[in-house]
Amino acid sequence: MVREQYITTTEGTHIERPENQSVYKIGIYGWRKRCLYLFVLLLLIILLVNLALTIWILKVMWFSPTGMGHLHVTEDGLRLEGDSEFLFPLYAKEIHSRVDSSLLLQSTQNVTVNARNPEGEVTGRLKVGPKMVEVQSQQFQISSKDSKPLFTVDEKAVVVGTDKLRVTGPEGALFEHSVETPLIKPDPIQDLRLESPTRSLSMDAPKGVHIQAAAGKIEALSQMDIVLHSSDGTLVLDAETMCLPKLAQGTQGPASSLQGLYEICACPDGKLYLSVAGVGTTCHENSHICL
Structure with a gap:
């Protein structure tokens, strides 16, 4: 145990005290005190300025319990009203407008919409520029409202x-290669023209080609030859009047020149020519045309 000793004094007992006792003052005095007060005042001023700036920012940005300005937080996501400008890319799963208004995407350069796979690679891109609309995808499809x-x-x-x-263009449609279709027809008041300015025009069908002009005429023009070929069948020209105005004509005899009657003759190569009609055929007399 610790033994405590107590020294008591009684009357008549004199205890000598040490001389030169130092007095220590507790606290901050002098220039340190002034610097501390100045530092506390500076902190108070900074606090008031920050509080004022925070209130000003809240007022300018229109912060509210439901969102910020025209941006409102709803159960379905974010709702943005009015015109908005995005300075950086916008990532969203779905963007749609209100029921009573349209969705407008506008840019001074171009508007680009990208679709990416889980690895971050671009799988589809829609780019609307000032001069061209470009689509990069494996397949591009336009569907009706019923899909x-x-x-x-x-x-x-x-x-x-x-x-x-x-096709409503004044010059029609231009096809660089073959076209496969079951029917080609113009508007009711327009003519149908199939034209190949520098090459040939060919129409093929496994069961036949049907050309019909219900209220007009059919005209075929060619710089070279017009060939009507049937590999297994008959070529039929059925009309009330058939006119061949530029057929080669054989020499007329003096006795038959006044009759004005001719017969149509055919060369071995299929060439047609006119020969003066007689009691019998006269094709052999003008067969020199086939040479």
Whole structure:
């Protein structure tokens, strides 16, 4: 145990105290005190300025319990009202407008919409520029409101799913390669023209080619030859009047020149020519035309 000793004094007992006792003051005095007060005052001023700036930012940005300015947080996501400007890319799963308004995407350069796979690679891109609309994808498809494909494009073919494809250009349609279709017809008041300015025009069908002009005429013009060929069948020219105005004509005899009657003769190569009609055939007399 610790033994405590107590020294008591009684009357008549004198205890000598040490001389030169030092007095220590507790606290901050002098220039340190002034610097501390100045530092506390500076912190108070900074706090008031920050509080004022925070209130000003909240007022300018229109912060509210439901969002910020025209941006409102709802159960379905974010709702943005009015015109908005995005300075950086926008990532969203779905963007749609209100029921009573349209969705407008506008840019001074171009508007680009990208679709990426889980690895981050671009699998589809829609780029609307000032001079061209560009689509990069494996397949491009336009569908109707009932999900019926109207126009489909891929690397192998172009499919038009509508009942009628109408070309309204004044110069018609230009095809660099073959065209396969069951029917070609113009507007009711327009003429149908099939033209190949520098090459030949060929129409092939496994069961025949049907050309019909219900209220007009059919005209075929060619710089070279017009060939009507039937591999297994008969070529029939059925008309009330048939006119061949530029057939080669054989020499007329003096006795028959006034009759004005001719017979049509055919060369071995199929060439047709006129020969003066007689009691019998006169084709052999003008066969020199076939030479």
